[in-house]
Amino acid sequence: MSDALPTTSTSPRHLPERSCVACRRKRPQAEFVRVVRQEGVWAVQAGKRSGRGAYVCSDSPACWQDKKLRRAFGAQAVQVAAQLLEKQNAAQPSQPGSA
Numbered sequence: 001m002s003d004a005l006p007t008t009s010t011s012p013r014h015l016p017e018r019s020c021v022a023c024r025r026k027r028p029q030a031e032f033v034r035v036v037r038q039e040g041v042w043a044v045q046a047g048k049r050s051g052r053g054a055y056v057c058s059d060s061p062a063c064w065q066d067k068k069l070r071r072a073f074g075a076q077a078v079q080v081a082a083q084l085l086e087k088q089n090a091a092q093p094s095q096p097g098s099a
């Protein structure tokens with residue numbers, strides 16, 4: 001298979017692709033946690049669609065480390081990382097957290 005890549009696309013489509021700000025992987029939007037900046041503060045938002053958004057893998061703790069989030073969230077990466085962990089803990093209320 002040596003299909004040439006399309007050198008010129010007739011119409012440049014702007015697909016709403018989502019990619020993780022930590023690992024840069026492209027995935028369906030349902031697999032991301034959305035982080036929204038409102039009034040200069042980044043916060044994990046559930047189902048809210050206002051402000052500027054960023055996406056982080058919802059199932060990959062490796063992507064929740066503040067050092068990986070820093071290039072997207074800067075000094076607020078620590079807070080965002082903490083919220084991602086909290087969100088994960090909240091999703092499993094019956095777990096004693098002995099892991």
Ligand SMILES: [Zn+2]
Binds near residue numbers: 020056063
């Ligand atoms: Zn990721």
